[in-house]
Amino acid sequence: MTEEIVKSALSKVMYPGFTKDIVTFGFVNGIEINGTDVKFNVEITSSAPEVAQQISDEAKKRIASSWRYKYYSKYQSSANAKREFFKG
Numbered sequence: 001m002t003e004e005i006v007k008s009a010l011s012k013v014m015y016p017g018f019t020k021d022i023v024t025f026g027f028v029n030g031i032e033i034n035g036t037d038v039k040f041n042v043e044i045t046s047s048a049p050e051v052a053q054q055i056s057d058e059a060k061k062r063i064a065s066s067w068r069y070k071y072y073s074k075y076q077s078s079a080n081a082k083r084e085f086f087k088g
Helices: 003-010 049-067
Strands: 028-034 037-043 070-076 081-087
Touching: 003 028, 003 037, 003 049, 037 049
Parallel strands: none
Antiparallel strands: 028 037, 037 081, 070 081
């Protein structure tokens, strides 16, 4: 498990309405890997909850399919900073 694998999976998550992904935009940070647990932040500029939800859903899907991990806990934090948790 590496940060590069997480970034590779998340680079497939496109920002809604754009042709760039959330990694290229620089929205992904705080990647932590502890055994089979994966945590990361996605900081977006939109205040639209549906955009945040779409990104969150797609990020969960990409991490789960890349790692064969299940989603562990829903993101938490402010409107613009979402924390994703995955546990193997």
